[in-house]
Amino acid sequence: MSTPAIRFESVSKSFGAKRILDQVSFSIQPGEIVFVLGKSGMGKSVTLKQIIGVMRPDAGKVIVEGKDLASLDAPGLSRIRRRCGMVFQQPALLDSLTIFENIAFGLKSPEFRAARAQEGKPALDSDEIDTRVREVLALVKLEPEILQLKPPKISYGMQKRVSLARTLAPGPSHLLFDEPTTGLDPITTQAVNLLIAELSRKLQVTSVVVSHDMGCALRIADRVLVLDQGRILIDGTLDAVRNSNEPLIRDFLAEALEHEQAQTPGAPL
Amino acid sequence: MIALERAGKSFDGRWVFRDVELHVARGASACLVGPSGSGKTVLLKLIAGLHLPDAGRVTVKSNSVGMLFQQNALFNSLTVLENLLFPLRERKGIEGPAAHQRALHFLESVGLSGTEQLSPDALSGGMQKRLGIARALIIEPEVVLYDDPTAGLDPITSRTIAQLIRRLQIENGTTVVAVTNDMHRAYELGDTIFLLAQGKLTRGGCEKEVRESLDPALRQFVRGLQEGPLS
Numbered sequence: 166m167s168t169p170a171i172r173f174e175s176v177s178k179s180f181g182a183k184r185i186l187d188q189v190s191f192s193i194q195p196g197e198i199v200f201v202l203g204k205s206g207m208g209k210s211v212t213l214k215q216i217i218g219v220m221r222p223d224a225g226k227v228i229v230e231g232k233d234l235a236s237l238d239a240p241g242l243s244r245i246r247r248r249c250g251m252v253f254q255q256p257a258l259l260d261s262l263t264i265f266e267n268i269a270f271g272l273k274s275p276e277f278r279a280a281r282a283q284e285g286k287p288a289l290d291s292d293e294i295d296t297r298v299r300e301v302l303a304l305v306k307l308e309p310e311i312l313q314l315k316p317p318k319i320s321y322g323m324q325k326r327v328s329l330a331r332t333l334a335p336g337p338s339h340l341l342f343d344e345p346t347t348g349l350d351p352i353t354t355q356a357v358n359l360l361i362a363e364l365s366r367k368l369q370v371t372s373v374v375v376s377h378d379m380g381c382a383l384r385i386a387d388r389v390l391v392l393d394q395g396r397i398l399i400d401g402t403l404d405a406v407r408n409s410n411e412p413l414i415r416d417f418l419a420e421a422l423e424h425e426q427a428q429t430p431g432a433p434l
Numbered sequence: 435m436i437a438l439e440r441a442g443k444s445f446d447g448r449w450v451f452r453d454v455e456l457h458v459a460r461g462a463s464a465c466l467v468g469p470s471g472s473g474k475t476v477l478l479k480l481i482a483g484l485h486l487p488d489a490g491r492v493t494v495k496s497n498s499v500g501m502l503f504q505q506n507a508l509f510n511s512l513t514v515l516e517n518l519l520f521p522l523r524e525r526k527g528i529e530g531p532a533a534h535q536r537a538l539h540f541l542e543s544v545g546l547s548g549t550e551q552l553s554p555d556a557l558s559g560g561m562q563k564r565l566g567i568a569r570a571l572i573i574e575p576e577v578v579l580y581d582d583p584t585a586g587l588d589p590i591t592s593r594t595i596a597q598l599i600r601r602l603q604i605e606n607g608t609t610v611v612a613v614t615n616d617m618h619r620a621y622e623l624g625d626t627i628f629l630l631a632q633g634k635l636t637r638g639g640c641e642k643e644v645r646e647s648l649d650p651a652l653r654q655f656v657r658g659l660q661e662g663p664l665s
Binding site: 203204205206320322344347348349350351352353354356359377378379413417420 | 467586665
């Protein structure tokens with residue numbers, strides 16, 4: 166087995182008296198789509214924040230691409246962060262910029278230029294930026310006609326896609342999604358799911374998806390981690406989840422299975 | 435209790451919806467579903483009187499309307515208890531021991547007894563939502579409007595909230611209009627479900643009728659299909 170893309174070794178994290186993660190260990194292989202599920206307040210977002218090193222564990226190790234984040238200096242940590250693309254729950258686009266400028270924003274940043282310089286590569290010129298923006302726009306299935314529009318002029322579903330394109334532009338190896346479908350209507354939810362699955366396969370990136378939505382996990386995940394009371398309740402394949410007798414998992418599954426059945430073409434609702 | 439007759443609303447010359455017909459009887463509950471940006475919250479604000487219609491008529495046969503906003507709109511500078519005392523004093527003129535007793539009763543009814551002296555930001559998302567519900571209900575409104583009351587909550591917490599809203603609606607005999615994007619919650623919240631999409635309001639009916647509906651837009655929405663009239 167190759168070096169895991171992401172590995173937690175006995176990670177603990179508390180806020181005040183409340184222990185959010187209690188000696189949590191897991192590994193995620195490069196290219197895997199892993200869903201991290203759990204009720205609100207069970208440490209899902211804390212897990213994501215530890216992967217990009219914006220939050221440090223109280224004990225244990227967070228290892229990304231074989232490197233213990235605690236052992237890295239600031240430039241080392243910055244290099245790892247650039248390998249990770251974070252997709253937030255809200256599109257968080259800049260309304261004063263065009264769609265093109267929003268997607269190109271990261272490519273023009275001093276941090277991105279410095280990172281390329283470290284790798285001995287020159288900064289992207291304007292033609293290269295233009296090409297890259299159009300490439301990632303096509304990946305999220307949007308037409309170039311929208312590039313000169315401002316975000317408020319496009320639908321919310323399209324804004325979600327643009328935000329994903331912006332994350333993809335610098336070429337991350339790992340995508341971290343923070344509740345990508347929360348609050349979305351069923352059609353947009355399904356569209357975002359299909360996009361995550363397709364991009365992960367096409368670009369061979371690792372995808373870690375923090376979510377409440379077991380239905381999404383059942384459709385696109387390779388593996389599911391369920392966090393509860395600071396521990397991993399289950400770390401397994403979709404079959405392991407479907408066959409679990411844990412009451413919490415059964416509870417999460419109940420609605421998801423009904424929805425899954427509804428999605429089957431021709432099935433009665 | 436609530437009647438929208440050929441109601442329409444536009445912003446900057448663009449119609450969000452037109453010719454909307456919605457009638458909600460006293461003590462009944464209606465649930466609006468629809469794609470993001472279809473105008474569900476705008477429609478709710480029309481009923482609340484926060485927006486005026488640009489066409490048609492909106493009639494609410496009560497001056498007593500409570501609204502739960504999506505973000506709860508709690509005061510973090512006040513304690514949980516003070517958040518409930520505030521609308522009692524400001525809107526009903528009730529103060530002193532009577533107000534205190536009523537606040538404690540509502541906290542108990544939403545399962546928040548014991549949190550009186552905490553700040554709302556010390557509560558979990560689900561608890562804040564329950565406090566928001568108690569605050570909307572404490573003035574004992576005849577009509578309660580819920581804007582996406584379970585958004586962002588995990589499915590187990592959101593089911594608990596939907597059941598709480600339903601129980602309080604039945605106990606108090608209130609008229610409810612709720613907005614959600616989650617069909618499971620829609621079935622729990624509304625006697626009748628309506629789809630607002632592409633500027634039109636379509637009556638879906640009760641859960642069974644919605645599930646069996648042959649309306650192409652409703653079928654596409656409920657099933658989350660990528661192909662259909664809403665794409």
